[in-house]
Amino acid sequence: MALKMVKGSIDRMFDKNLQDLVRGIRNHKEDEAKYISQCIDEIKQELKQDNIAVKANAVCKLTYLQMLGYDISWAAFNIIEVMSASKFTFKRVGYLAASQCFHEGTDVIMLTTNQIRKDLSSPSQYDTGVALTGLSCFVTPDLARDLANDIMTLMSHTKPYIRKKAVLIMYKVFLKYPESLRPAFPRLKEKLEDPDPGVQSAAVNVICELARRNPKNYLSLAPLFFKLMTSSTNNWVLIKIIKLFGALTPLEPRLGKKLIEPLTNLIHSTSAMSLLYECVNTVIAVLISLSSGMPNHSASIQLCVQKLRILIEDSDQNLKYLGLLAMSKILKTHPKSVQSHKDLILQCLDDKDESIRLRALDLLYGMVSKKNLMEIVKKLMMHVDKAEGTAYRDELLTKIIDICSQSNYQHITNFEWYISILVELTRLEGTRHGHLIAAQMLDVAIRVKAIRKFAVSQMSALLDSAHLVASSTQRNGICEVLYAAAWICGEFSEYLQEPQQTLEAMLRPKVTTLPGHIQAVYVQNVVKLYAAILQHKEQAAEPEAAQEATQLMVDRLPQFVQSADLEVQERASCVLQLVKHVQKLQAKGVPVAEEVSALFAGELNPVAPKAQKKVPVPEGLDLDAWINEPPSDSESEDEKPKAIFHDEEPRRSRRQQPEEDEEELARRREARKQEQANNPFYIKSSPSPQKRYQDTPGVEHIPVVQIDLSVPLKVPGMPMSDQYVKLEEERRHRQRQEKDKKRKKEKKGRHRRHSSLPTESDEDIAPAQRVDIVTEEMPENALPSDEDDKDPNDPYRALDIDLDKPLADSEKLPVQKHRNAETSKSLEKKDAPTEKKSKKLKKKEKKPKEREGGREKKIEREKKRGEDLDFWLSTTPPPAAAPTPTPSTEELSGNVVTSLKDEHEGPKREEPEDEEDNVGHNQEKVRYGKPRHKKKHKKEEHTREKKAKRKQEHQVQPVQNGAAEEEEEPIPPMSSYCLLAENSYVKMMYDIQASLQKDSQVTVSIILENQSGSFLKNMELNVLDSLNTKMARPEGSSVHDGVPVPFQLPPGISNEAQFVFTIQSIIMAQKLKGTLSFIAKDDSGATHEKLDFRLHFSCSSYLITTPCYSDAFAKLLESGDLSMNSIRVDGISMSFQNLLAKICFHHHFSVVERVDSCASMYSRSIQGHHVCLLVKKGESSVSVDGKCSDATLLSSLLEEMKATLAQC
């Protein structure tokens, strides 16, 4: 045995390791495949050995070969062997190989279940970790089912490293085994509040991903996420959550209303591009879901567009790209806001980066209006000429067509121009989109009746110059346009000026070189043309001319009869026989024109693409049932009408048009008539407005298009669209002039260009032609919409599970061992406010002297309320008219006093306040993106209205802290914001907030109020840093640089900016000198202004209101490591209650206990100093004894307190 082991390791010494393999492959560049197959043979030998190290080495090499494209699934069993090695080194190799090559089809994968379970419960966290990582790549439904419970247990593992992996892999487990979602969800939700940020973000990640797929089931989590959003400092969590809200808002518009304000504030304040970008995206989603009903949402849109413009103008191509991408989302609902940035987007069209050009093209689609369409298309046409590479040029071509044809050609005012654009496009070399142009030509000619005459003239010119189009290469895509040209000339041959000439052009020998399907159309339409000529000549009594035409046909048709294309040959033979017959009749002098024309009688109406689909199946009709016994190979034509219509050109599916060949149509027309007559279920369409145009040659209501003779209609090969642009401008100009004069009522639109068209605004430019766009026919009782059938194979569909229902016993996860007690916890839904509230209330319970009465009831009531998402949503304060804070105290006081009285009535008062507090709390946090721990400070708010309400809570809160039972006199309003500096332009108020999480950082919120009539911009705040206190500046800027204020101030507006300062020592108060510089711009010009200030960092601002229980407080005092100090202030007239409130508010203390006119108070600094106070009130004096872990801090604090109390 020992010998064997020695032998094994000796063998190993001679084996190649991974590095040798790589080196070998690099040295055998010429015969790499041969070398590798040699190596694989060696590997196979190694795998046969018993030594696990050798096997692991072999598997490691296989993993490398897998990357090079070699199938290694044959070694799956060996991989499992290596996975089960006891050593971590080998185990890791095995799991890596498995993750690279195992998939659901791997049959040996079921062998791994027990091994993985063993590894998951291994005492070594890395064994567990490596198993989780591997499993995440190859988890199958079976593995998911068998291991779900083990993984769920790991979600509560002691090590965060395991917890976060377990949380993350749950997503894969859910996907493979949806039944596990409901049992595991409570624990997953718990992990949202895990102390480890990594675990927390993994949980956010998983839930966000779940919610993105099935948002409606997660709506009830909205309050929780809202809370997370407001409490998280992690931008990546924020991005996730903000993205999630983007998915939730379409389902719940009220949520959008709640979000819009915090989000817009974030947009204003953040400087992180990724966060900004996601906020803008979500605001867009919100606005789309709201669409209307938000009074000030145009401001939000403007903000988004403005920010996006900044992105697009950035030199960083990535930002430019993303800006354009987000812009296109706004475009869908708010095209007007985007249109104003046309210049920028057109500029992006010239960008060297194709990704950006394509994005810009997408945007153009929505930017066009009647006014600028011609201009934009002209620009695009120039790009078409310049573009290198057919791919981009084709893209341009399709975009031009898309832009012009969008929403039923609504932006086209002049179809002559459009037809000439299409004709110009036919001159493109080597485009693949000939069929697209052809489809457009057909569509326009059919649906815009007024343009037919012009279209026909253009098409005949095109046919005349067909040799140019078709010359280059046979299979050139562009010759497809001839198909359209031939059809249009044939179908609307009555408009042709010189039909004979066109007839000749279509019968040229050269035509036989065209593709078969085009020749077929030629043949068919030659007959139509011929019929028209006959009719014309007979009416004009020129039988000779008619006979000439017949002769021409008889002479030329045989070339088609010889065609190799069956379709062409067949049609040509038929037609030839027909014409020969006509010739005979003509020789006898019989008039034949009527009969020949009758072949093509009837108007062709466009049919909507989905018309057939939308016909509801009549009751009792089973379409699947066989009428007769099934024939051998039948297919149901009815289900796929498209297949018939598009058999020649399946790609032309943009719009369904009757462009099919005539014979087929005639046949079908007949068949249809028959069917209509017989079929009781047929839904008859409303009578077509136009019947048989042959019968009514000069139909009154079709406006006659008068061709302006200045347009060289007959010169092929000349770009004409430019002239149309000019003409159109003139026309519009004339229109405008005429409108300015007194307008006379005329029959409008009959004569284009010379008619005055009343009742149009400048915005709404009247089209040159009275555009009579024939709408596509739909069956009358068509079903309103076709639902987008969800893909039944969508893996996320299985996860569409209601998570709010309580868990049933049958839903437990399959377990091998005993179920963890925690998992059986009922799935009672709790929303964030509920939890928060109940926690809060619990804390209060411990506080002495709390009201006892009715508390139980209150908790119940609040819980019930919190459970209701509706309630959470409905508590949204009304959207602010202008989201700008105005901290003017005078204005507030009036409100406060009146509302205070209401609030102070009875025990009811706590309730609304709590609620309001929560909302305010959340919003405030969102707004600044940072948690703030001093509730009182959170309430400096955006609107006057809200402010007023909140203000009163400032006072109520301390009252509560004091836990007074007696009725008190109202407390005067307090604001923690104090004046920083003021001049004629701007007033600055500031407040300093500390946060427990950052022990050396405070945030200074400065409210800037524009007091002037000028527009303030380019505001920059700079301070002179001291050794101890420094302002946090953006990376890369020096200590002398100012920090830009992220907004501008229109006159009379105020907004809040936040600046972060780092502080080393907090035991002394500090003053920093600073300057606000800005540009004030008014009508007379812009001036550069400055405002100096002194920023006072009081020691109180480093304190954080921290509740403390009396027992803990007593212990603290007993500990004896606190130094002591005291002050005494005389001449106090204020009530003790209010006094305490003031200390609580301004110095961030909380009342621990209060007995008569004596109270103990507690607070904590951001660096963890404990501060304890004993406040005693005498007749007209107050004495404060303080104890603190730092003597200097205490004396500074007491000094500050003295100043506060002196004012009382």
Place this chain on the structure above:
Amino acid sequence: MAGARARACGRGRVGKLRRQALEARLARPPPPWPQRPPGRPGPAMIKAILIFNNHGKPRLSKFYQPYSEDTQQQIIRETFHLVSKRDENVCNFLEGGLLIGGSDNKLIYRHYATLYFVFCVDSSESELGILDLIQVFVETLDKCFENVCELDLIFHVDKVHNILAEMVMGGMVLETNMNEIVTQIDAQNKLEKSETFIFQSPRQDR
């Protein structure tokens, strides 16, 4: 806000980095690289992570969706074809990878000296976040290999996989804090070292 938020998630202008003279080395941490808060999550769904060199030779391929080996090679080839023809100073996002995932997906890549790092991700993910993630990946490699270069990736693809496994798990971002990643990798290496006496130093083949 110029403070906390910017530092938390400033999308560092690492784009400039790649143009710096780093012929032999792949990356060095940019001087003012912001310290990330621990455990920020990234995109949930990464379809594939590919590393190949300027000639399209694969240096690492990690697919989070099952594909056959042939398809994988095709995807690598197609991706290389798409990415390599782009100029240096164009945007790092690319649509239109046909093989992998279709319209919902995007290729987000960075080019460092001789190597392309390509992430194929869901369209719902934060594009800028992924760019940052790639940077973290490269910096982590740089730290673990001490001045990483293409040869490190060639000879130690298994180690690169192990590092990646600490960052991305099953297509979801696990950890983006470089220090945390490096700590875990070091701990595992130590464990490995204690297990085997024939331990191969990663520098041995340089």
